[in-house]
Amino acid sequence: MLYMNYNKPLGLLAEERYKKVFMGDFVKAFSLISDSKQLNVCLQVLLHLDGRNKLSVPKTTIAKEAGVCYTTVQNTFKKLCLRDIMRKMERGRYMFNPNLVVSCHPHVKKVLLEEYAAIGRGIQGGATPVE
Numbered sequence: 001m002l003y004m005n006y007n008k009p010l011g012l013l014a015e016e017r018y019k020k021v022f023m024g025d026f027v028k029a030f031s032l033i034s035d036s037k038q039l040n041v042c043l044q045v046l047l048h049l050d051g052r053n054k055l056s057v058p059k060t061t062i063a064k065e066a067g068v069c070y071t072t073v074q075n076t077f078k079k080l081c082l083r084d085i086m087r088k089m090e091r092g093r094y095m096f097n098p099n100l101v102v103s104c105h106p107h108v109k110k111v112l113l114e115e116y117a118a119i120g121r122g123i124q125g126g127a128t129p130v131e
Contacts, residue, residue, distance in 0.1 A: 040066040041076040045086070045094075046101060053102060053112055055086070055094040087119045095119055 033039050044066045048057040063073045077094070080086045086096045098112040 037066070037068045037072050038076045038079070040068060041073050042080070045080070045096070049096050049101070052108075053096040053098050053116075054089070055096065056092070058092060084120075087116065089119055 033042060041062060044062045045055055048055055048062070050056070059073045059077065060070060063070045066073070077086075081088060081094075084097060085100060086094045089095050095116055098109050098116055102109050102112065
């Protein structure tokens with residue numbers, strides 16, 4: 001397991017502020033990344049996840065901060081959804097798979113996994129996985 005924190009020096013924040021990356025599954029899931037532009041998009045997604053693994057930042061912001069065009073962001077998001085790395089909740093909102101990265105206390109992970117499964121079944125807000 002890897003702990004990432006891009007905001008403050010290591011050790012200055014409580015553990016729940018770090019992103020826990022489950023490396024075995026993470027590396028397998030991200031084997032689809034074919035170039036540095038897509039990798040930059042993925043890193044921006046990770047940086048913008050909230051404490052409940054949700055991404056609400058517009059794709060235009062991700063593109064600007066990653067230094068890529070909007071089409072690269074769209075294509076990368078499609079790949080991430082097809083590989084079940086994240087799921088589309090509703091227009092412009094995504095949830096990152098809690099089995100790969102989680103930004104909260106371990107006891108909250110179970111709740112996030114249930115919510116992620118519900119999104120896959122189309123229960124929450126009529127959301128369905130991106131095709």
